[in-house]
Amino acid sequence: MTEFALETSTGITIIILFGVFWVAFGYWLGRKNRTHEDFALAGRNVGFAFAAATAMATWVTSNTTLVAPQLTYQFGIWGMIGYSFAALGLILFAPMAKRIKELLPNGYTSGDFVRLRYGNLAWLVFIIISVVYAFGWLISLGMAGGILLESLSGLDYHIGMTTILVICVGYTLFGGMRAVIATDFIQALIIIVGVxxxxYWLIDNVxxxxxxxxxxxxxxKLLDLLFPAAVMFLFNNIFFGLGEIFHSNVWWSRALSFKKGVAYKAYLTGGLLWLxxxxxxxxxxxxxxQLGIFPPSPDMIGPTVAAAVLGKVGAVIVFIVIFSALASSLDSLLAATSDLVTQDIFHKKLKPKASDKTLMRFNRSCILGLGIMTWLLCLPRIATLGALLNFAGAFVASTIWPIVLGLYQRRLTGSYAACAMAFGTLFGMLGYFVIGFYVAALVSCAVSGLICLVGIMRSNKQFDWNQLDEGEQIHADK
Amino acid sequence: MLISELAFEWLISLALVMTCAAPVLLVGLFIKDFISKTIW
Known part of the structure; x- marks a missing residue:
């Protein structure tokens, strides 16, 4: 008898079977990619079913399957309700996605918007925040992969983490956004059915x-509705979720890749399905x-309980569900971040006349590079998943007001938007270290909002929305 | 103030029913898109 729920060989077999399938599927889907727009935005033609599924599946990350149980274990009832309030991010992004599609019909990234709306200084602050957040998320996903395999099958953390990264980089590299979205649909079904x-099994048996x-x-305390730290966590998580979705190119690139008229209803449906x-x-x-389970690390609570109640079957289901959740977010993040680097830095700043073929080649190199950097940063197991995730809250919550006001308000200028993001982040980090992780996003959002308010009151400029449409960016292959 | 047993049961049961309805809806939407050839 092994001390782990799964034999190491069973874990390896599952991951190889799924890995081969996802990479082959990605390769098959990638055959249709003719242009960089095809590769990065799936030809801007994604229908409602895939759009709703990708919105939901991408938001079901390893954090939903590992950190939600961890936070419930620590904060009780508010831990899970607070986490579910992150669905507000998707729901409130629905009208914004519609607006994004209208204002930037030929846009590629969230960075495109910030550069055109606020100028270079705000763009620089935004890119730093985006990159820090993207790496925070990528590392938490890579680490979760290693933790999952280790806790369920005893496979060494480094081997598990490496395998998951290789698979996700593989199919994103071959298929681009089309592969990311199509695999998200299947992964969404696996996740929901498994969870x-x-x-149900737990309710039926316990x-x-x-x-x-x-x-x-x-x-x-776990059933206490007035648990102070937990109530604070609830509000913090709402703002964290809003910041993550409003600023991240993961969600902007999806909005831009959906068919006309699909973005609003897809995000709304995705949010309600995720809730x-x-x-x-x-x-x-x-x-x-009740089951007498007290895991050494709180982020292993979900898999440990499922494996204890369901035995080997449970361990296999948890393994597949978390692997799907990891893959559905990891691929999206790899694709969206490489789009951001390719479009915002390489194309707009370094090689404005780059051909379509060059952009596609650079985008693929970026995916590979991001995968390698994530792997290097995941090698030391630096923090628990929850701590790593909440640190990023200080960064992303500072972007909420500049993004929302940037889309709907003409008076906020670039210098105030840059200050709002920079000082919001700084004060959010101060809150994280001085008070606790559960206030980082709240403080960041409040400071940023205050600066934006001053900016609007003091400004007499009116932004012209037409400046956001750069027209079609086609460069003939050389 | 602790959450009552009834509220606790309702919360978990409702969440489970909503979660179970999601794959049905997604597959239904996929079939609709497939028939009308609007998947991509």
């Missing part, structure tokens, strides 16, 4: 009533005390 199955009465007598998932995954952790 529902585990929760019982909701039994879990509630055990928590009431042994761990009442209950953290509650279902978080609930799994609430059964831990």
């Amino acid at each position: 529902s199955f585990i929760a 019982g909701l009533e039994s879990i509630h009465s055990n928590l009431t007598s042994e761990h009442p 209950p998932i953290p509650i279902v995954t978080g609930f799994i952790a609430l059964a831990a005390p």
